[in-house]
Amino acid sequence: MIKSNKDTAAMNTLWLIIVFILQSSVKAKPSCKLYGTSYRTMVCKPGDSNYVLQRGLVSDNNSTSKIILRGCRISEVDLESFENLPSLKHLDLSQNKIQQLKLGALDEALNVTHLNLSSNLLTGFPLGLFDQKPNLITLDLNGNLINSLELGIFDPLKKLRSLYLSANLLVGKDLSPFLFDESPHIRLLDFSGNDMSKSPDNLLHAFQSLETLNLSRCLLTEVPKFATTPNLKTIKNLTLSINQIHNIDNAAIFLNLHNLEKLDLAQNNLEFIHENVFSSLKKLKGIVLRSNRLKVISNNLFKNVPKLVNIDLSHNLLTYFGVDGLKGTSLKNLNLSDNRLTFLQENFCLELKNAGVTLVKFLFIPNPWHCACLNELLREVKSMNIVYNSAYFDGKRPVCVATDKFVCDRN
Ligand SMILES: *[C@@H]1O[C@H](CO)[C@@H](O)[C@H](O)[C@H]1NC(C)=O
Ligand SMILES: *[C@@H]1O[C@H](CO)[C@@H](O)[C@H](O)[C@H]1NC(C)=O
Ligand SMILES: *[C@@H]1O[C@H](CO)[C@@H](O)[C@H](O)[C@H]1NC(C)=O
Ligand SMILES: *[C@@H]1O[C@H](CO)[C@@H](O)[C@H](O)[C@H]1NC(C)=O
Ligand SMILES: *[C@@H]1O[C@H](CO)[C@@H](O)[C@H](O)[C@H]1NC(C)=O
Ligand SMILES: *[C@@H]1O[C@H](CO)[C@@H](O)[C@H](O)[C@H]1NC(C)=O
Ligand SMILES: *[C@@H]1O[C@H](CO)[C@@H](O)[C@H](O)[C@H]1NC(C)=O
Numbered sequence: 001m002i003k004s005n006k007d008t009a010a011m012n013t014l015w016l017i018i019v020f021i022l023q024s025s026v027k028a029k030p031s032c033k034l035y036g037t038s039y040r041t042m043v044c045k046p047g048d049s050n051y052v053l054q055r056g057l058v059s060d061n062n063s064t065s066k067i068i069l070r071g072c073r074i075s076e077v078d079l080e081s082f083e084n085l086p087s088l089k090h091l092d093l094s095q096n097k098i099q100q101l102k103l104g105a106l107d108e109a110l111n112v113t114h115l116n117l118s119s120n121l122l123t124g125f126p127l128g129l130f131d132q133k134p135n136l137i138t139l140d141l142n143g144n145l146i147n148s149l150e151l152g153i154f155d156p157l158k159k160l161r162s163l164y165l166s167a168n169l170l171v172g173k174d175l176s177p178f179l180f181d182e183s184p185h186i187r188l189l190d191f192s193g194n195d196m197s198k199s200p201d202n203l204l205h206a207f208q209s210l211e212t213l214n215l216s217r218c219l220l221t222e223v224p225k226f227a228t229t230p231n232l233k234t235i236k237n238l239t240l241s242i243n244q245i246h247n248i249d250n251a252a253i254f255l256n257l258h259n260l261e262k263l264d265l266a267q268n269n270l271e272f273i274h275e276n277v278f279s280s281l282k283k284l285k286g287i288v289l290r291s292n293r294l295k296v297i298s299n300n301l302f303k304n305v306p307k308l309v310n311i312d313l314s315h316n317l318l319t320y321f322g323v324d325g326l327k328g329t330s331l332k333n334l335n336l337s338d339n340r341l342t343f344l345q346e347n348f349c350l351e352l353k354n355a356g357v358t359l360v361k362f363l364f365i366p367n368p369w370h371c372a373c374l375n376e377l378l379r380e381v382k383s384m385n386i387v388y389n390s391a392y393f394d395g396k397r398p399v400c401v402a403t404d405k406f407v408c409d410r411n
Contacts (some may be wrong), residue, residue, distance in 0.1 A: 019293065030057065031047070034064070042061075046068075052078060065090065066090040079102065090113070113138065118142040127152055144168050172203065188210075189210060227359055251277055263281075278305050287311055303325055321344065337364060337367070
């Protein structure tokens, strides 16, 4: 008797568990909750299956200012899903499975300033999709399958400042140069991870205030003309890393970019850079030439680039690097790691200092240093309190090549 009572109780508990599991396993809808001061941020968690976003989940609230539907397994967005959200400013629909957005799907919530559609399966947009988004400032479309952008699609976005298009299937040569004619005040444009080779030279002609342009992983074989036109004199950040640029032999290629502060040319195949290409860049603070095939650097390449503070030349094939080439810069951080250097000129750091350049950080390991030459350099950086890659000197790996010389032989 007692035993059977126990059994019944156990059965009941089991049933409860089963019912609970069943209930939660058919929870197809994402569940949403309000957070934050005065509960203005709505954060949703995914349900157990794909979901067609409909009116009622996040819509109809006068006070919601931010909706986060990230990774909620949304496959489609019905019309009116964002009805009656007058305070909405931030809408995050990233990491879902949206393949297309119907015309009108984004027509509500006129006040949205930040829209994140990154990491979906979008291939393009119907013309007019953004017509009701006049206040949009940031549009993130990274990581989709966008293969074309129809002329006029961005026209309503007169306030757009940041446009992320990284990692899509865009082909620059098929893009219209009039695509951005109505959004001339974009400050950040990210085209990285698209094929931007052979793009028209006037592709970016509409911009008047562009500051950051990212052309990393764009299959470029030369510094593209479309990135250096006179109207782009406002650019501060130009990223050209991870391309196939072999040489920069046009001395005038950066002539228009008076305001450039950071130039990233890492991971190209650079073997040659014309000695005058940087001479017009009076505001350049940092240059990244990491992971190229540079064997020699002309003495004039960096000379008299007055604001230059950081130079990264690591992972190249340099056998020589002279003090002269750094005169007239403001260099503080120099990275010569992983080159073919066996020695530097005598009193390298001191000579630099005498020339008005005071190094703060100098990375020069690994290189095939001759031990006597490395010792001289180490004595210098230590006595001048320059930070170097001291962690390398752990006795576990060779830092120099022993020769029979006790003093550095520079011949
Ligand atoms: C709207 O949001 C407020 C918090 O800001 C919440 O108290 C209220 O229940 C929400 N109304 C609806 C209809 O969801
Ligand atoms: C939102 O505000 C409008 C006008 O003030 C009002 O008619 C409506 O009922 C409100 N909606 C909600 C869900 O609070
Ligand atoms: C947009 O926000 C402003 C206040 O910032 C408000 O007055 C206006 O009604 C909102 N517009 C819409 C369409 O909800
Ligand atoms: C968009 O969302 C992703 C996360 O899914 C985030 O990493 C990214 O920073 C967001 N974009 C913007 C512009 O905030
Ligand atoms: C440029 O794009 C690459 C690849 O998408 C990214 O890793 C990098 O952070 C971006 N750089 C800048 C300066 O935005
Ligand atoms: C350049 O881009 C980097 C990475 O996005 C950012 O941290 C930096 O502030 C930008 N610099 C300028 C001058 O815009
Ligand atoms: C110097 O170069 C090494 C190797 O490329 C890199 O890991 C490191 O981040 C660089 N350091 C600086 C300060 O640029």
